[in-house]
Structures are given as C-alpha cells and as structure tokens.
Amino acid sequence: MEPTSTTSRRFELLCIMMLTFGQLCIMTGYDSQSFILESVIHSIHEREPARISQYAGYYGQAVCYLAYVTTCLFSPSFLYATSAKTTLLISSICFTSFPIGFLFTNSYYYYFSSVLNGIGFALYYTGNGGYITSHSTRRTIESNVSLSWSFGCCCMIVGSIIMAIITSVTQDQIPQILLENGTQLVDNLHHERRFGDSEIYLLFSVFAAISSLAIFTFMLMPSKDVPNCIESSEKRVSFSEGMKLMADTLKSSKMFTLAPTFVLTGIYTSFWVSVFPTTLTFNMHNSSLIYLTAIYGFGVGVGETIMGIIISTLSKRIKDFGLKPTMLIGCILTTAFCVFALLSTPFDATYTPSHQLPLLFQPTRTTVFLIAIIAGMSDCCLCSVRSVICALAMPKRRAQAFSVSKIYQSLGTCVIFFFSPTLNIYHYALGIPVLCIIACIFFFREARRTQTMERKITQELEDEAEKRRIAKELEAMRQSI
Template sequence: MVDDNSDEIEGHPLNQSHNRRECSDLLSCTEQTRNVLQLGIGFFFIFLALNSQGFIEEAVLDSFARKGIGVKFHDGYTSLAIIYASFTIHNFVAAPIIAWLGVRWALVFAGLTYAIFQAGFLFVNRWYLFSSSTLLGLGAAVIWTAQGKYLAMNSTEETAGRHSGLFWALSQLCQSCGGIFLLVVFLLMPSPPGGGEQETSISVPTVRFIYGTFTALTVLGTVILALLPVPTATTPARQTNTIDSTSSAAAVRDPSTVSTELAHSTDEGAEGSGEAEAIAEQPSHLAILSSTVKLMGTRRMVFFSLPFMYTGISQSFWSSIYPTTVANTEMFQLNQGVNPKLLLALTAIVQGIGQATSGFIFGILDSRTRHFGRTKIVSFGAALQLCSFLLAYLNLPAHAPLEKTFEHGILNSPSITLALIGGFLLSFGDACWNTQIFATLIAKYPIRVSQAFAVFKFFQSLLCCAAFFYATSISLPWHVLILAIGLFVGLIGFLLAERMVRQNDDDFGNVVIPTHFEDGN
C-alpha cells in the first residue's frame, strides 16, 4: 500500500532533494566539526598508547614477575583497579579543575598524567606503578569530563549524535592501529630464550621499545590537544546550545531561577537575560561540586546510572580481561601454531575495527540512522554483546583470565576464529552503548554537561575498578555471569531513562536541578 505522503515515494523530487541535503550534511565540515576532528585525533594518539598498553599490561607485568623483576603476579590487574578507583574518586573534582584551568589546559594536564604513567614501564618499579596509576586516575577523570564539555561546546542537539560518533570512531580507531603496531613488534622482536612458556612471554627489550613508543605518542597527542581552538560565546554551536554550568554561576548558585528563565528559551537559540547574567561570573568550585552531587541524585540520573555502571563492567572485560584470557590460552599455539602474543595483537585489531565501525555507522551516518532511535541502537549493541559473552564461555578456558593454561573450552579445542569474532562483537556492542550515552548527555544536559559526564564516568569507573579487583580471583564463567546480569539491568535502566526523556523533554533539556526536582519529580 502506497503512503499518501509523496515525500516517501522513491524518486519523488522532494525525496531526492531530501537525500541530496542529507548527503551535503554528511560531507560538510563546519568549524565545530573540525574542532571535534582535532579533539578525536589528539585522543587517537593518547589512547592508541593507553588502550594498547591496557591489552598487554597484565601479560607484560606477569612476564616481569616470572623473572623476579620489580613486580608481583597480577599487579597489572591491581594497577588497573587503582586507576579506576582513583578515576572514581576524582570525578567529583574534575568539573572544578576544568573550571579553574579551562577546558583546553585541563585536557593538556590530563594528557601529561598519561605520559608519566607510560614512562614508568621503561624502568619497572612496583611503587612507581601504583603511584602513577593513582595520578592517571585523576587525569582520566579530567580528560573525559573535559572531552564531554568540549564536545558540547561544539555541538547542538542536532549535531550531538554525529559529533559523538565521529569522536568515538576516531578515538577508538586507535585500537586497530595499536594492534597492528603490536603485531609488527611481536613478529620482528625476538622472543625470550628457553622456549615453552618463555617463548610466549614478552622480553624486556621489547617492553622498553613498546612503552618508549607509547610515551612519545602520548606526548604527541597532548600537543595536539594544546592546539585546540576554544569556541567563544558567539560561535554558532554555542548560540544554539544552552549555557554550560562550568561557565554559569547562576546555574549552580540558584538553579530554580535559571530553570525558570531558560524555560522561555528554546534549544534553537533563544537566549534570555538570565543566561547573559549567568555568563558574567564564574561559579565557585564548591558550587560546581554541589551541583554534580545534586544531579547524581535526580530520578532520571538514577536510572541512567544503571547503564553507566554496566559500561564499566563491559570496559574492564573487553579492554583487558578478554585479551588476557586469549593470550593465556596456550592451546592456540599447541594445536594451531599461533603464538598467543600474535593473537593478542589480532584481538586488538578486530576490537578496534568493531569500535570504529560502530562509531562510523551511528555517528558519521547519524542523519541516516537517527530514525532507529537510541533505545533500538543500544538494544542491538546489547544483543551483540550477549552473543560475544556466550562465545567466550563456550570457546575459552575457564581459568585463562588468571593464568596461562592448556585447558580446553566447553567446545573442546579453542577456536581462533571464534575468539576474534567474539572480540569484534564485544567492542561493536560497547560502542553502541557509549555513542548513544554520549549523544544523550550532550543533547539533554546542555547546561551542566561537565557534571553529567562526571556522573557518567563516576559510575563507569566505579564498576570498572570493582571488576579489576575481582578479576584477580574469579574464573571466566563468573565473568560471563556478571556481565550478562549487568547487561540486562543496564538495558532496563537505559530504556526507562529514555522513556522519561520523551515524556518530559523540556524539563530534561534544561536539566538545571532546582530543589523541588531533587526527589525526581
């Protein structure tokens, strides 16, 4: 049956015009989009180093522990747990630091903490490792909160999805590049003498070469962030966006007043006198911290905290636990002749492809995929991840997250193909969650985007920290069970929160939380 609306008829002139307009929007590159591209490139280099080292950190430190050099077994998991514990705590001070330093210099400060951490692997010392992990947690809280603010400064509600996906695709493409780098290094650098388990370990010269490169890449990414342009209040994206609370004293000082004033202005650019007054002075750091805590207690944010927490569990698994599990599966070499180190690099490559592909589809092609809706995209990602959990459970040995093992999986001999497919599905699904969360926070929390991202990263890092702590003692089936439960709880939370958004979009868009909103009404 043909729809009455001629715009929907294939080949109709109005429909062709609409398609041309979509194509033009896809290819256009505004000043704000160029800023997002530069931000993504800076993150690309920093996280090419960090994500690649996260893949190998546990394996590297266990190799040193076997030689009695500086660290103990599972210090890699402990280091990652410390990073995310510090990340969790420092999320509460990230917004004030950004208000003090400004968004660009906050990004630079955070980038330097990443470089300090990477440099520590050039001379492995247990206490430097843990100290720099704590410092990196502070840097992570600042860099991700500042990233959220910078994206919001360069986005409107219409471009939030596109810019979020574009940034995510660029910043996560680094995993594939990092995997290729590791693959080349493992192929060219000699293995430690001795054969057997020593052959699958990573030699000291190889570690120093890898981490020297990682340190240099981190510094390069930090320099790119230092050159970021900072949009002014007259930039079009800022004119069509409501004010951010880190530059709004009134929003944190008297939220109810600003909420009333903003109720008379739309997201398309109407700016009331209350907004102009808000920009005139900077809020206190205590006021920003108080604003973050109040936002955390609202009913919608309580529901959003469930998917936030799930992404933390998921991140710990795909970024470190799953690659470690693959690397510790000695049957890949015994039966199929593939060194686990090389398979570790291949896993990084396919996971990077999964992250970047998802970011491209739901970001750069946002104008074509937006009609699916955020809930359908997240549900699709959840289904893919559930498949990846099942593949991991059936294919990989139960004790591989903890130690090198010659055990079989449920399906008998572990399959390299299934391991790589599982890695791709895991990362593609993770990007579905993250791109839609990013877009939601940018579009619906324009006034307090720094605080919204701080809350997001607080819950994410809290559960990521917990996951790395329990990773030192539980086997793969327990990981899969925790992930599956977390996935369903997180999906329910996201669906409920998005339903509240649609039912009360105006209040949600203003998101300046007056006192009478704190009970969630």
C-alpha cells in the same frame, strides 16, 4: 559577519577531529597496553619475583579506576575553573606518564603512575564532554559523539599494528624460565605467551611517544565555540558552586535510573579491555600464536569504527537512533561477545596460565578477529548512548552528568579488577548479560522521559516564537495605521 551554516559546520568538524586525534594519541598507548598489561607484569614477575607482584596488572588498573572515581567528584568544578582545553591538556600529560614507567619498572612508580592515569582519565572525559557540547549543536551532537568515539578508537588499530611490528622484531628473543633441575622450558605447549625485556621496552617507548603527541594537539586546538552550541564554554561557575552542582547531580533520580547502564559499561570494559585479551596469552595452547593480542586489538578498532559510522549515519536519518535503538543493539552484541568468550576460553585462564581446554573451540586468528569486532561494536554502542543520554537528560548539568556516569562506570571497573584474580570466565559470561537486561529496562525508562522533556521544551520554544511573530505583526499593523 555571521558565519554561514556550511562554514560553521566545517569549523565544528575541525574541532571534533582535532579532539579525536588527541584521543587517538592518548588511547593508542592506554588501550593497547591494557590488552597486555597483566601478561607483561606476569612475565616480569616470573623473571624477577621481587620486582613486582604477579597480579599487579589487575591491581594497578583497579588503583587507576579508584583514582578515576575520586577525581570525577571534582573534575567538573575544575572544568569550570579552567577550560575544556586546559583540562584536556593536563589529562594528556597524566596519560603520558604511565608508559614511561615501563622503561624502569618498579612497584612504586607503577602504582603512582596508575594514580596519575586515573586522574588523567577523569579530566579527559570531563574535558571531552565539555569540548564536544561547546562545539556541537542539538542537530549534530549524536553524529559528533559517534564520529569522535569511532575514529578515536582507531587507536586500537594503530596500537595493534605497533604491537605486531615490535613482536615480529623481537620474536627471536623468547624468554625462558629455569626449572628446578636447571633445564629450560622450550616447548611452547608447556608455557604461556611471554614478553621479553626488549619487547616491553620497545612497546612502551612507542606508546609514550605517541601519547606525547596529544599534548601538542590539545595545545593547538581551537577554543572558540560554534554558533548555537549546546553549552557555551563562556559559562563560569565558582569551584564551590560546581561542587554543589555535583552533589545535586549525584542525588538525582535520573542518575540513579541510569546507574545500571553506567555500571554495565564499566564492568564490560574491564572484561573486553583486559580480562579477555589476558586469557589469550594465559591459554597455553595459544603460546605459538604470538600475534593474537595484536589481532584482537585490530579487530576491536575495526568494530568500533564500523559501528561509529553506522550510528552517525543512521542518527541523521532516524530521530533518536542514538538512544533506545543503539542501547538495544549494544546489549545484544555484548551478550554475543560473552557467549563466544565463554565457548573459547579455559575457565581459569582469566587469572592464571592454563592448560585446560575451552568448552567448544580453541581461539584462532580468525575467530579472535571476529570476536574482537563484536567487542568493538558493542562498546561503541554502550559508550555512545552514555554520552548522548548525559548530554540530553540533564541540560543544565551536563558536565556533572558526564562525571557521575564515569563514577558509576569506574566503580564497576575498579571492583572487577580488584576481584579479577578470583573470577573465572563463567562469572563474566553469565553476569554481564544479566546486567544488560537490567540496564536496558532502566535506560529505556529514562530515555522515554528525556524524549518527552525534549518535546515539551521544543513546543514551548515554538509557542514563544509564534508569540513573537504575532506581536511583530500587530506592531506592524499599528504603525501602518
């Protein structure tokens, strides 16, 4: 018995929401810890310099994205060899390994788990793309992508609440550093926001526990495809054939055209996920505002969710809203975020504790929350258009297109993290808007080609259907004679 469209849509939404919940679990830990990673590492280094490098927060993320780039080269072939569900399950195990390391912090496990995290990242997004396309139709792909992304990004809201609760519990245990004369710094205006051992232990224990929930979610997730899905999971290609498809996709002119968009997403991600929240703790004038990072994470989650709902709603009413209109909105919001970051951040707070004054105003709880909303909305736009264009531009190599997009994205992120200890706020605030303009020009060109290709395919399908209808009528007439 064929399922009705209503039943099929319900099953489709069940699959997408389970995927979304799994994303929420693994990203609650990852995104939240990214906000504070460099600050946490810096605090550990100040107490025990021999234990870990002061810039390991940035370098560890660079290693993570380097592993990400490498894994993206073969993750589509791994998807073909296994399944989207298996790929997601393995990725969740890799994600869970990272926060566990902060229960016994040392450099060796830290960088090893960073590599695992990068591998998990690549496998997750490949599995995510494969699962969404096998559980979405052409009519629902834009809606499902934006819903999955926006509600998955509620992880930032969950993470910010966790950080606020744990900070409130441990705020009396403010770590101090002895001066050369043996006295302690107690004036908040003389040092940056610091993280104590108990606060670090509690934070990363909770993040590890939540990440482990994704393992069970992906184990229980349905694997059956929906009717008329974009790409069936039953399709199987050998590992070597998958690698050949990957090589062809890497050389594709479409991917070269879209490269600025993917690189923009990567560079911007490194800025709003790690660099800017680090400035909030490295700004010595903010040391008494111990909840700023939690407020920032909450605002980003709110922004992601709001924009995801907007894109999902308008995509149902406006054809191709998930392409050029969303890209334009995303670039405008990205530029706005960079401007506000420039005006509210000491120029050197991106890489060292700073007592300098910002250009225009000091961050407050309200301004940080509003800036964070802009960050979340802009990121949702950029990530949505990336997912949609990859699903539509190369219909025969979607998994490879997703992976190539992540290669370019993670290369941009990796380079920025390696150079982060030398970049000030002006480099980010001026460079990213310029890249937005370049990305928009090339994205609009490829989106136009994709729309033309879709119209041609649609017309061919309609012509074929019309031929079949005429043939049936002629056959009926012959039988009646």
